[in-house]
Amino acid sequence: MKYCVIMSIYKNDKLEYVKESLNSIYTQTLKADIFIKIDGKIDKKLEEFLLSEKEKGNIKYLDKREENRGLAISLNELIQEGLKQNYEYFFRMDADDISNADRFKNQIEFMKENKEIDICGTFIKEFGDGIEYEKIVKYPLTHNEMFNFFKKRVPLAHVSVCFRKSFFEKAGLYPEKYHITNEDTLMWLKGFKSGCKFANINYIGVNVRVNKNFFRRRSSFKKVWYDFKNRLEVNRELNYGFDSYFYAVGIFCVNLLPPNLKKLAYKYLR
Numbered sequence: 001m002k003y004c005v006i007m008s009i010y011k012n013d014k015l016e017y018v019k020e021s022l023n024s025i026y027t028q029t030l031k032a033d034i035f036i037k038i039d040g041k042i043d044k045k046l047e048e049f050l051l052s053e054k055e056k057g058n059i060k061y062l063d064k065r066e067e068n069r070g071l072a073i074s075l076n077e078l079i080q081e082g083l084k085q086n087y088e089y090f091f092r093m094d095a096d097d098i099s100n101a102d103r104f105k106n107q108i109e110f111m112k113e114n115k116e117i118d119i120c121g122t123f124i125k126e127f128g129d130g131i132e133y134e135k136i137v138k139y140p141l142t143h144n145e146m147f148n149f150f151k152k153r154v155p156l157a158h159v160s161v162c163f164r165k166s167f168f169e170k171a172g173l174y175p176e177k178y179h180i181t182n183e184d185t186l187m188w189l190k191g192f193k194s195g196c197k198f199a200n201i202n203y204i205g206v207n208v209r210v211n212k213n214f215f216r217r218r219s220s221f222k223k224v225w226y227d228f229k230n231r232l233e234v235n236r237e238l239n240y241g242f243d244s245y246f247y248a249v250g251i252f253c254v255n256l257l258p259p260n261l262k263k264l265a266y267k268y269l270r
Contacts, residue, residue: 002087003032003104004060008074009095010039015046017096017209024098026058030105032091033060035078040068072174072183079173083165090163096209097159103205107162110201117143118167118196121156122205129211139200146198150188151240153251155198158184160206170194185230189237227251 005025009018025034036050036059047064054062061081075092082090089111091104107120126135139155140146146155171194175186191198231251235244 001089002085003030003089003091003108004082004087005032005034005091005093006037006075006078006082007034007093007095008037008039008071008078009042009046009050010068011042013042013046013095015043015049018046018049020098021093021095022053022058024100025093027101028099028104029102030108032089032104033087034058035061035082036063037074037078038062038064039070039074040065070176072176075183076173076176079163079168083168088165090165092159092161092163093206094159094208098207098209100205100207103160103203104162106201106203107205110199111162111164114199116197117199118164118170119156119191119198120162121200122160122203123200124157124160124206124208125204126208126210129209131211133210136204141200141202143198146200147192147238150192150234150238151244154182154185154188156184156188156200157206157208158182159208167191167196170196182227182230185227185234189234192238 007021022034025032038047038050050059050062053059061078063077063081079090089108091107093099103122107122111117111120121139123136123138126133126137128134137157139157140149149155171187171190174183175190188198228251234240
């Protein structure tokens with residue numbers, strides 16, 4: 001059985017954080033190969049480090065494009081490469097997050113025991129980077145609970161998921177039509193529409209780094225507007241009903257809050 005981690009790295013990623021993230025993969029109790037796409041120009045020292053890790057054999061697949069084209073396109077190219085090499089399971093990681101040591105083992109054990117599950121996530125712990133912030137974010141566990149939860153917000157932490165290759169066989173790859181918005185929302189929509197089975201496990205699998213830019217990025221009107229349009233598409237395609245539009249408007253208003261107020265909303269309303 002073959003396992004791989006898919007990770008995209010771009011200009012805003014920092015060498016020290018990438019080292020932490022990769023180290024949390026190297027020290028997993030269940031080993032997985034690492035597939036990385038460099039999405040556009042990055043810091044020279046970071047690129048040199050990645051090349052040296054590839055030469056050591058720590059990174060199985062490393063590819064670079066000169067132009068930044070976004071997360072969805074990068075992940076799709078990595079998934080296609082993994083499928084071509086007959087990988088069965090695909091873990092998601094961001095380049096500044098830290099997986100707990102038993103994350104891969106716990107998710108694979110769950111999926112082997114529940115062969116109908118196509119995608120499995122975990123809880124996450126958000127921690128402050130230069131700001132005072134800490135939050136454990138929990139998600140519903142069963143497929144039906146997750147489907148009902150999706151009328152309010154996403155039922156999985158994107159950085160925590162493990163895909164079985166059957167997910168891509170049923171639902172296809174990440175939608176690429178929006179460059180700036182949340183690829184995961186539309187991916188989960190495709191999954192539910194295609195009959196994929198979802199689950200989360202009661203375990204904190206990933207520590208997610210949160211800084212001031214985390215809340216600032218989510219306050220730009222362009223991003224907020226695209227997120228709102230995506231939410232309306234989810235409500236319409238999955239026939240969630242009238243009340244789902246109240247949730248959509250509520251989230252739209254929260255997303256328009258200034259970063260400091262949004263930080264409070266994220267901490268106490270999720």
